[in-house]
Amino acid sequence: MVRLGSSWQLLSLAFTFRTSEFRNRVPAYQIPSIPRSIPIDPLPKSSMSVPSLSEGALLKICQGDNVDKPILQVLGLKKLANQNSSSDRYRVFVSDGQYSNSFSMLATQMNDKIINGSLVNFCLIRANNYVCNKSDNRKVIILYDVDVLTQPGQVSSTIGEPTTLNPDGTVNSTNAKKPASVKRAAESDVGPPMAKRSPLTTPNGNQSAPKSSILDPRPVYSSSGAGSFDPSQVSVHPIASLTPYQNKWTIKARVTHKSDIRRWNNSRGEGHLFSMDLLDESGEIRATAFKEQCDKYYNVVEVGKLYYVTSCSLKAANKQYSTLNNEYEMTFRDSTEVIPCNEDASNIPTITFNFVKIKDLAAASKDSVVDVMGICKEALDATTLTSQRTQKEFTKRDIRLVDNSCNEVNLTLWGQTAETFDGANNPVVVVKNCKVSDYNGVSLSALSSSVIQINPDMPQAHSLKGWFESEGQSAQTQSLTQLGARGGADGSIGSNLKTLGEVKIENLGMSSEGKPEFYSTSAYIVMLQKDRALYKACNRVNDGKACNKKVVDQGNDQYRCEKCNSQLDGFTWRIVLSFSIADSTDNTWVTCFQEQAETILNKTAEELGALYDQDQDGYNKVFQAATFKHYDLRLSCKAEHYNDEQKVRHTVRSVVPINYDDYKQRLIKDLESAGIEIPDKLSKGSYL
DNA sequence: CCCCCCCC
Numbered sequence: 001m002v003r004l005g006s007s008w009q010l011l012s013l014a015f016t017f018r019t020s021e022f023r024n025r026v027p028a029y030q031i032p033s034i035p036r037s038i039p040i041d042p043l044p045k046s047s048m049s050v051p052s053l054s055e056g057a058l059l060k061i062c063q064g065d066n067v068d069k070p071i072l073q074v075l076g077l078k079k080l081a082n083q084n085s086s087s088d089r090y091r092v093f094v095s096d097g098q099y100s101n102s103f104s105m106l107a108t109q110m111n112d113k114i115i116n117g118s119l120v121n122f123c124l125i126r127a128n129n130y131v132c133n134k135s136d137n138r139k140v141i142i143l144y145d146v147d148v149l150t151q152p153g154q155v156s157s158t159i160g161e162p163t164t165l166n167p168d169g170t171v172n173s174t175n176a177k178k179p180a181s182v183k184r185a186a187e188s189d190v191g192p193p194m195a196k197r198s199p200l201t202t203p204n205g206n207q208s209a210p211k212s213s214i215l216d217p218r219p220v221y222s223s224s225g226a227g228s229f230d231p232s233q234v235s236v237h238p239i240a241s242l243t244p245y246q247n248k249w250t251i252k253a254r255v256t257h258k259s260d261i262r263r264w265n266n267s268r269g270e271g272h273l274f275s276m277d278l279l280d281e282s283g284e285i286r287a288t289a290f291k292e293q294c295d296k297y298y299n300v301v302e303v304g305k306l307y308y309v310t311s312c313s314l315k316a317a318n319k320q321y322s323t324l325n326n327e328y329e330m331t332f333r334d335s336t337e338v339i340p341c342n343e344d345a346s347n348i349p350t351i352t353f354n355f356v357k358i359k360d361l362a363a364a365s366k367d368s369v370v371d372v373m374g375i376c377k378e379a380l381d382a383t384t385l386t387s388q389r390t391q392k393e394f395t396k397r398d399i400r401l402v403d404n405s406c407n408e409v410n411l412t413l414w415g416q417t418a419e420t421f422d423g424a425n426n427p428v429v430v431v432k433n434c435k436v437s438d439y440n441g442v443s444l445s446a447l448s449s450s451v452i453q454i455n456p457d458m459p460q461a462h463s464l465k466g467w468f469e470s471e472g473q474s475a476q477t478q479s480l481t482q483l484g485a486r487g488g489a490d491g492s493i494g495s496n497l498k499t500l501g502e503v504k505i506e507n508l509g510m511s512s513e514g515k516p517e518f519y520s521t522s523a524y525i526v527m528l529q530k531d532r533a534l535y536k537a538c539n540r541v542n543d544g545k546a547c548n549k550k551v552v553d554q555g556n557d558q559y560r561c562e563k564c565n566s567q568l569d570g571f572t573w574r575i576v577l578s579f580s581i582a583d584s585t586d587n588t589w590v591t592c593f594q595e596q597a598e599t600i601l602n603k604t605a606e607e608l609g610a611l612y613d614q615d616q617d618g619y620n621k622v623f624q625a626a627t628f629k630h631y632d633l634r635l636s637c638k639a640e641h642y643n644d645e646q647k648v649r650h651t652v653r654s655v656v657p658i659n660y661d662d663y664k665q666r667l668i669k670d671l672e673s674a675g676i677e678i679p680d681k682l683s684k685g686s687y688l
Numbered sequence: 689c690c691c692c693c694c695c696c
Binding site for chain 2: 262264266268269270271272273275288290291318320321322331383385386387388389390392394396398412414415435439440445446447448449450494515516518634636653654
């Protein structure tokens with residue numbers, strides 16, 4: 001009964017389909033899942049009657065005709081091998097009673113109908129929304145929205161004797177039935193007027209399709225004919241159907257994001273590029289234009305507008321750098337064209353937001369990507385910094401957002417966005433795709449993929465503005481971003497709280513190349529390196545900043561600083577302290593500098609230098625006294641190379657004597673979450 | 689062919 005050829009597997013390899021879920025940008029409180037109980041589609045009142053199939057619909061669809069809501073029978077379902085996709089995909093064998101087609105796919109948002117048992121073999125469906133896509137030489141029908149018209153078991157056999165369509169959507173002359181009933185596209189009375197045929201646009205010959213009058217493929221726009229673009233000649237493909245294996249296609253999509261032009265210069269060469277995000281009914285994809293294409297199209301493309309885009313190269317998207325819901329990304333090539341589209345755009349979605357209330361950011365996991373809307377309560381000035389890591393200069397600006405959850409959060413803007421931001425008159429700021437960071441508690445950081453809108457004309461924005469003007473600006477609010485809230489500069493125990501054993505097991509600091517990772521811990525100092533703890537430093541002040549680089553003692557009260565390239569009469573003592581910290585799980589050697597070292601040794605660098613010169617015994621006692629003290633520490637760690645060997649260096653960023661109230665509360669919580677009951681005699685209540 | 693998103 002169900003005819004499953006070996007091509008099932010082939011198709012599953014060539015075909016990819018993505019869900020409309022936004023993967024990789026799912027905070028902890030928003031876990032996508034398939035609902036467990038889904039109501040079965042409402043049935044017609046006369047539930048025992050079986051509607052007629054739309055005979056011939058599948059052939060028409062494969063020829064490009066638009067058949068309105070055809071009624072089809074499901075003859076088979078096959079779950080495809082899950083290729084790292086977040087959701088199962090089903091291939092459907094469908095029949096219209098006259099023809100059957102084994103190259104149909106069920107959009108994943110329809111999966112619930114299979115899971116709840118309503119979409120079963122032999123059932124009848126109405127395809128409310130579908131597309132027919134040409135993938136290589138195959139016609140693939142994607143069923144976006146179907147209603148199941150029969151109850152399970154109501155129909156238990158194949159209706160009619162359908163002829164299987166060829167993979168390319170054609171039918172062989174020997175088994176073609178009732179061809180007269182199949183109208184030519186141009187004569188069709190359903191759907192929009194179709195394009196005229198041209199012999200030049202039938203590229204694939206008719207080897208497998210002798211009955212050419214019926215079986216000619218639809219005209220396909222050829223980008224080789226410069227300036228020949230005619231939207232009416234074009235078969236528009238859904239973004240979700242694009243794969244690297246197709247050469248010629250056109251999408252009709254809205255630009256939801258456009259990056260600045262960025263320049264690069266590395267070992268592989270130099271150049272410049274911009275990228276944009278494209279959205280249609282079926283999905284989204286990022287497109288990048290390099291060099292000539294960047295110059296050609298940067299000014300053509302406007303955010304929010306619709307374009308036909310043709311013939312880019314597709315390659316696997318690097319999910320590390322994109323939160324877009326697509327396995328692929330596009331690269332412009334010479335033959336790519338981007339043509340503004342002024343047609344009706346009602347079916348092309350506009351950018352959508354999935355706003356998270358500021359209050360709820362406290363529960364969002366670090367590095368998740370969220371959309372936020374808030375009133376800009378304050379905008380600090382833009383400042384210029386130099387990255388320690390890359391030595392590149394960049395601009396940043398912190399702004400403070402508040403919403404009607406009466407919570408505030410800092411959002412950091414970067415680069416051009418930071419420079420041009422205008423926070424005057426408390427604008428509504430909408431930001432799509434910003435990163436949740438644990439800096440100073442909870443804060444937000446814009447990404448290059450962030451879309452920022454100021455005072456957008458949206459109902460929620462107007463209502464937020466109204467709230468702020470009427471009550472918000474004088475309301476009692478609380479900020480999630482504050483020093484010390486979670487791992488702040490005051491050293492209070494903070495976010496990313498780890499035991500030393502966890503830090504090692506998790507290889508903290510090893511993953512992100514050269515970029516420090518921060519963590520907090522409570523530990524004892526068990527051993528200090530007292531030799532080489534001091535160095536003589538350059539005391540020159542340049543631009544208000546001390547040089548502090550190590551100087552060479554010339555022996556005649558003269559010191560040489562290579563950094564400043566100068567001879568000095570004096571120096572200042574500075575401390576670089578190495579010590580080992582331990583908790584019940586492990587121990588770690590860490591480094592700390594001047595300020596934190598002075599806290600730990602309870603001496604200033606100058607005092608310690610004097611002891612070093614004049615009182616060896618006193619110097620040693622300073623280190624003895626510092627041993628076996630218990631601290632709350634904030635550390636950063638990153639991998640560094642020491643001749644071929646990779647080691648993680650841990651640096652103390654802040655240190656305060658342990659807060660035992662906090663510490664015992666954490667221990668009690670840990671014990672309880674491990675399922676251990678706290679005996680009553682410990683009067684837990686007094687601790688919590 | 690980029691892939692930086694920086695601050696502690």
